[in-house]
């Protein structure tokens with residue numbers, strides 16, 4: 001499996017090692033040409049404003065929707081979740097062109113609340129029940145995390161923390177509000193790789209194919 005990790009800013013190195021631990025051929029993506037031939041892409045955590053600005057600067061604002069239109073699975077962690085969301089609420093940032101509103105790809109039909117956890121709980125860890133990963137709870141590391149306020153009809157909620165949606169999937173898109181790459185538990189990376197393998201098997205990751 002050839003998986004790229006967007007490496008403009010943020011916690012991309014940890015995703016690379018996690019994916020490599022799972023046997024994937026994972027490498028950092030800094031230029032749009034490196035998207036060629038990918039079977040999956042991870043948008044890491046970091047600062048969504050900074051990542052968004054760099055995305056526009058390096059042409060990913062056009063290249064990533066094109067990759068997604070080919071059916072390639074995309075997994076967004078934390079800031080990556082915000083960048084994938086159709087709508088972002090909470091502390092908004094300016095777009096690179098100075099207009100208001102957080103820059104985002106808007107590929108997934110979710111509303112994200114940015115910096116949703118107040119000061120006291122800016123960073124915390126919690127055991128999460130994630131049925132698609134089996135019975136063993138998953139340790140969620142939340143760092144100035146967003147959460148998913150709501151999702152459209154195609155969005156499957158995979159985990160909640162205190163009633164808030166913290167993991168969701170819509171077809172080829174997967175998001176977590178927390179950082180699995182910072183734990184030794186590789187089940188979420190394995191889950192994403194299975195998704196990518198499925199798409200590749202079905203030939204949906206080829207140019208010109210339709211989306212789920």
Ligand code: GLN
Nearest residue numbers: 045046047048078079144
């Ligand atoms: N608070 C960050 C943002 O809004 C996300 C934090 C993270 O990715 N750990 O972009």
